[in-house]
Amino acid sequence: MEWLALLMFICVCIVLLSGYPVAFSLAGTALIFAAIAVATDQLNPVILKTSFSRLFGIMQNPTLIAVPLFVFMGVMLEKAKIAEKLLTSMASLFSRSPGGLAISVVIVGALLAASTGIVGATVVTMGLLSLPIMIKSGYSVPLSTGVICASGTLGQIIPPSIVLVLLGDVIASANRDAGIGADPISVGDLFAGAMLPGLLLVILYIIYILLFARAKPEQAPPIKLEAIDENNQTDSQFDWSALLLPLVLILLVLGSILMGIATPSEAAALGAVGSIFLAIFYREFSWQRLKEVVRSTTKTSSMVFMILIGASVFSLVFRAFGGDDAIRDILHSLPGGVFAAMLVVMFCMFILGFILDFIEIVFVIVPITAPALLAMGVDPIWLGVMIAVNLQTSFLTPPFGFALFYLRGAAPDYVSTQQIYRGVLPFIGIQIFVLILIAIWPQIVTWLPSIIYK
Known part of the structure; x- marks a missing residue:
């Protein structure tokens, strides 16, 4: 019946391309093929009964509780205008240097990535806040769009990331399926493994911007504070609280996981509560805003778990x-x-990243391919980080990269799609370079977890 499995996979890809909802595409295609197989006596219907125990296992999984809590944290920080405060403060710090505003966008994008972990939210937020300012200040449109897209996709790799939470749980299950161990890795292991690659990407982005500004200073000029602060607060200086408070919250969340003080779910709860306190501190908290955050969190979390249920049936x-x-x-x-x-496997995931979001790839493709790779001796932490960086690169690559679509929707009409495509090309090169480095030297990923958890 192996040909049925491959045919089912092809059919589900076709259904997804038609635009039908992902969760129902996965479960519906699987059930149709299962019904055909049962009707032709090629499948025992008793097997389908195990789907109920799988769904019950999803509901009992403590790691997945972290998903809605991390989403809440990110949405609250976004609604509380933390990104706007971060951008204004960082820009005032670097504005007098060529390329300084682009560097500010990278740093703020990295901090937002660590706090939200959602590519679409980060790209749209940075697009709405920083793109008009960069263009108004004389920055090259391709550089501006490339920096925003690349910084937004850092949410795939910089912990605490929802992608890494889901990947950690799926790869741990793949280890059990491969017969390697009961639970040899945790989400904390994956967070530790992703730290150095994430920092390396940020550093290489900044180096590229500095080189670009040095070669073409007229396309990345120093700017005046008046161009940054649209509220005419031209005498404002760098606000340390705008940087330090979100950074402290991120370090508390990430540090408690890496040090083994809290589980990912407990740390995510800490982050959710901390985001509320930050909103109160900045006087951006209201019951109406809380309702908006809860509603947005519910929608996003429902989408994730519906896809997880559909993927479980498909698998x-x-x-x-x-x-x-x-x-x-x-x-x-x-x-x-x-x-x-x-x-x-990496090439197939890269191509599928054009048509599938990371949630579908994590829940559908990884459980299919990871057990075979792990059985061949591939390190699970290294595999997880390779997948995350690979998907991050795929989401940047024209013509179907998700980050490009998100920015296209947020960008003004005078910014052309060709300019967005041209702007991301250098950053795709950086991503591929880092991916090659990780492939050649897996120690970039495995060193920190070996030090922390030895």
Whole structure:
């Protein structure tokens, strides 16, 4: 029945391309194929009963509680205008240097990525806040759009990231499926492994901006504070509280996980409560705003868990058809061993990143391919970070990168799509360079977890 599994995978990709909701596409396609297989006596219907225990297991999974809490934290910081305060303060610090505003966008984007972990929210927020200011200040449109898109996708890799939370849970399950161990890695391991690659990307972004500003100073000029502060607060100076308070909150959340003081769910609860206190401190809290944050959090979390339920049903039927055995046999038979298997999987995920969001890839593609790779001896933490950086690169790549669509929706009409595409190309090169570095030297990923959890 392995051919049924592969045919089902092709069909679900076609259904997704038609624009039908992801969760229902996954579950509906799987159930239709399961019904056909049961009607033709190729599948025992008893297998489908295990789907209820799978759904119950999802509801009992303590790690997944962190998802709505991290989403709440990010949305509250966004609604409380923390990003606007961060951008204004950082720009006032770097504004007198060539490329200083672009560097501010990278730093603020990294902090927002660490606090929200949602690519779309970060790209749209930075697009609305910083793009008009950068263009008004004489910055090159391609540089401005490229910096915003690249900074927004840092939410894929900089912890605490929702992507890493979901990846950690899925890869731990893949380890059990591969028979390697009961639970050899945790979300904290993945957070620690992603720290150095995330910082490396931020540093390389800043180096590129400095080199660009040095080569073409007229396209990344120093700016005046009047161009930054649209509220005419021209005498304002760098506000340390705008930087330090969100940074302290992020460090508390991340540090409590890395030090083993709190679980991801407990740390996410700390972040959610902390974001409320920050909103109160900045006098941006109201019951109406809280209702908006709760409503947005509910919508996002419902989408994630609906996709997870659909992917669970799809994965059950796919394995019942022997699809996991087919994938394992294909990867094991490739000439070149582990290197070829990793290359094929990374390439397929990169291409699928054009049409699928990270949630679908994490819940559908990773459970199918990860057990075979882990059984071949691939380090689970390294695999998780490689997937995260790979998807981050895919989301930047024209013509289908999700970050490009998000910015296109937030950008003014006079910013062309071609300018957005041209602007992200250098940052795609940086992403690929870091991906190659991680592939050649896995210690970039594995060193910090080995130090913290030795």
